[in-house]
Amino acid sequence: MNSMLHVDGLHAGYGKALVLNGVDIEVEEGAIVCLIGPNGAGKSTVFRCIYNLLSPSRGSITFKGEEITGLSQRELLDRGLGYMLQRDAVFPEMTVRENLELGGYTAPDGVDTDDRLAEVYDLFPKLSTRESQQAGTLSGGERQMVEFARGLMQDPDMLLLDEPSAGLSPKNIDTVFEKVLEINELGVTILMIEQNVNTALDYADRGYVLENGQTRFDGPAETLLDQPEIRDAYLGG
Numbered sequence: 001m002n003s004m005l006h007v008d009g010l011h012a013g014y015g016k017a018l019v020l021n022g023v024d025i026e027v028e029e030g031a032i033v034c035l036i037g038p039n040g041a042g043k044s045t046v047f048r049c050i051y052n053l054l055s056p057s058r059g060s061i062t063f064k065g066e067e068i069t070g071l072s073q074r075e076l077l078d079r080g081l082g083y084m085l086q087r088d089a090v091f092p093e094m095t096v097r098e099n100l101e102l103g104g105y106t107a108p109d110g111v112d113t114d115d116r117l118a119e120v121y122d123l124f125p126k127l128s129t130r131e132s133q134q135a136g137t138l139s140g141g142e143r144q145m146v147e148f149a150r151g152l153m154q155d156p157d158m159l160l161l162d163e164p165s166a167g168l169s170p171k172n173i174d175t176v177f178e179k180v181l182e183i184n185e186l187g188v189t190i191l192m193i194e195q196n197v198n199t200a201l202d203y204a205d206r207g208y209v210l211e212n213g214q215t216r217f218d219g220p221a222e223t224l225l226d227q228p229e230i231r232d233a234y235l236g237g
């Protein structure tokens with residue numbers, strides 16, 4: 001397997017506060033990798049560095065074998081790296097279709113928006129039946145689907161997902177992870193931050209545990225929860 005994304009010795013912070021002090025993550029092409037860790041461990045900060053929303057003070061980030069530190073979001077999308085943010089980011093006044101078409105505008109050259117829309121509707125049939133509905137009137141789970149679908153409009157090779165299941169009901173959480181799996185099976189490599197550790201690790205190939213801005217453990221997802229320190233920290237023993 002080829003390495004898709006490689007984060008090596010990442011250090012970063014906000015002002016004088018150092019938040020990351022040695023993060024190493026390897027994501028192989030085709031994998032689903034899950035980044036877990038307590039609140040404030042620095043998970044979103046890792047994503048901000050990868051997506052050039054924050055400049056690292058040390059370390060390197062390579063995507064498809066090339067250094068990407070400092071590249072604009074436009075360049076990252078052109079290279080096939082997409083990002084779905086944690087916060088609710090649909091445009092509520094716009095219809096479902098308009099939200100998706102917006103995703104298409106930022107797609108790399110050569111991606112046809114109409115073709116892409118048809119493929120995305122295949123993946124999310126419910127959204128095609130709601131395409132004229134204002135996104136702000138959708139349920140939380142449906143809005144999450146719109147965000148997901150919008151990220152896919154860019155036809156990425158890899159997606160960064162920041163807590164795709166955040167704030168959803170148990171039923172919708174399963175639906176989101178099923179979609180993650182389906183999208184992965186279509187060839188999209190996934191790196192996701194998750195608080196629903198048990199469920200996320202059920203779907204992931206590999207997991208990384210971040211604590212105090214450092215990678216503390218990593219391993220195949222199915223064996224990660226066998227480690228007593230991780231069980232104690234996440235499942236109360």
Ligand SMILES: Nc1ncnc2c1ncn2[C@@H]1O[C@H](COP(=O)(O)OP(=O)(O)OP(=O)(O)O)[C@@H](O)[C@H]1O
Nearest residue numbers: 014015017019037038039040041042043044045046
């Ligand atoms: N813009 C900012 N300015 C100053 N400090 C920040 C900023 N953003 C995050 N931090 C701090 O950096 C640390 C790591 O935050 P980060 O959001 O990366 O953690 P996280 O692991 O994603 O947490 P959570 O699981 O709660 O979302 C925290 O202590 C946070 O308060």
